[in-house]
Amino acid sequence: MSLASDLFEFAAERIEARTNLARLEARGTLRLALKSAGLEAGSVSFDEMRVVFERVLPGELETRGVHDAAGVCRAVLDEVAGSSWAQSAARGATAEEVFKRLGRD
Amino acid sequence: MQESAYILEIAAGICFLAAGIGLLRSASANGKAPERLLGVTFLLMGISYVFYEIPFVLASDRHFVLLSTMGRLSLDASVVSMALFTRRVFYNTQEWSTRVIRSVVALLILGVVVSGFYGDWEGLAPLENPGFWLEWIGQMVPFAWVASAGLSHYMKARRRLRVGLSDAMVCNRFLLFTCFGVAQACSLFLIVRLYIDFEAGIGFSGAMDALLGSLEIVSVLLIWLAFFPPSFYRSWIGHTARPGSAGKG
Numbered sequence: 095m096s097l098a099s100d101l102f103e104f105a106a107e108r109i110e111a112r113t114n115l116a117r118l119e120a121r122g123t124l125r126l127a128l129k130s131a132g133l134e135a136g137s138v139s140f141d142e143m144r145v146v147f148e149r150v151l152p153g154e155l156e157t158r159g160v161h162d163a164a165g166v167c168r169a170v171l172d173e174v175a176g177s178s179w180a181q182s183a184a185r186g187a188t189a190e191e192v193f194k195r196l197g198r199d
Numbered sequence: 200m201q202e203s204a205y206i207l208e209i210a211a212g213i214c215f216l217a218a219g220i221g222l223l224r225s226a227s228a229n230g231k232a233p234e235r236l237l238g239v240t241f242l243l244m245g246i247s248y249v250f251y252e253i254p255f256v257l258a259s260d261r262h263f264v265l266l267s268t269m270g271r272l273s274l275d276a277s278v279v280s281m282a283l284f285t286r287r288v289f290y291n292t293q294e295w296s297t298r299v300i301r302s303v304v305a306l307l308i309l310g311v312v313v314s315g316f317y318g319d320w321e322g323l324a325p326l327e328n329p330g331f332w333l334e335w336i337g338q339m340v341p342f343a344w345v346a347s348a349g350l351s352h353y354m355k356a357r358r359r360l361r362v363g364l365s366d367a368m369v370c371n372r373f374l375l376f377t378c379f380g381v382a383q384a385c386s387l388f389l390i391v392r393l394y395i396d397f398e399a400g401i402g403f404s405g406a407m408d409a410l411l412g413s414l415e416i417v418s419v420l421l422i423w424l425a426f427f428p429p430s431f432y433r434s435w436i437g438h439t440a441r442p443g444s445a446g447k448g
Contacts, residue, residue, distance in 0.1 A: 131361075150362060
């Protein structure tokens with residue numbers, strides 16, 4: 095399992111613990127939030143996940159009846175930030191990074 | 200081949216050479232493999248144009264077989280380099296992508312060997328030479344791969360752009376790269392038609408030849424906008440990507 099997958103697993107587990115969502119629901123909601131931000135569970139970095147937790151996930155949780163979704167997201171994000179996964183989920187150069195470099199912006 | 204057509208193709212060849220040299224200079228400055236692979240791809244494409252067009256420029260059939268064969272081999276090498284770039288950038292950790300590369304190389308080598316067996320070193324006889332089709336598939340696969348990988352990443356980059364995780368220029372670059380793959384694939388379809396006509400004794404169609412040259416110019420334009428974007432283009436993309444604008448990436 096990749097470090098990014100571990101990051102996803104940890105975050106999904108903390109969402110499950112802080113909401114009334116079942117394990118599959120928590121994982122599915124996070125996966126959908128990542129997908130709608132053009133990301134994948136197997137390759138997401140902590141910085142990307144932070145943006146998803148701030149801008150996308152609160153809406154997804156609210157849709158599923160989670161109260162104070164923004165507060166839940168902040169709390170889970172704090173836990174993820176303090177975990178070892180957040181520091182270790184660095185990756186090699188992504189296609190996005192290569193294409194940014196290739197364009198001489 | 201009509202004069203106007205080969206002039207377009209010579210222009211495209213020179214542009215590919217310039218793009219290749221530019222990217223190889225970047226690669227030598229930063230030591231990065233993607234720049235090197237893409238630079239080699241465009242350089243070899245440019246070289247293949249030079250080989251293919253020399254007989255038309257000199258209006259001489261002298262060394263036609265040798266020059267056409269050299270053009271063909273340069274093009275095959277550029278296609279392999281393009282496939283390696285696609286694998287490296289988009290599918291680096293995926294085992295199946297190595298099998299794609301191996302299949303492409305096998306098809307290209309087999310295509311050339313079978314063509315030699317049929318005495319068609321120039322690769323101009325699709326009706327009689329089955330090696331032509333092996334090589335053609337070996338060339339088509341990498342460009343189809345470029346188009347599909349580019350499109351997939353463009354769709355994801357558009358979503359990332361909405362939440363501020365991507366850059367409008369990068370998103371647009373994926374789209375241009377996709378269009379480049381599509382344009383090259385279309386060129387390969389046109390080449391088949393041209394060569395079938397040629398083999399049937401009809402000769403190269405001027406209109407088809409001009410269309411092929413135009414597609415090559417479009418390909419060059421796409422590469423130029425993607426990897427050497429002028430400031431007006433960057434401004435335009437930046438403007439259209441701003442919230443409230445009509446277009447995006």
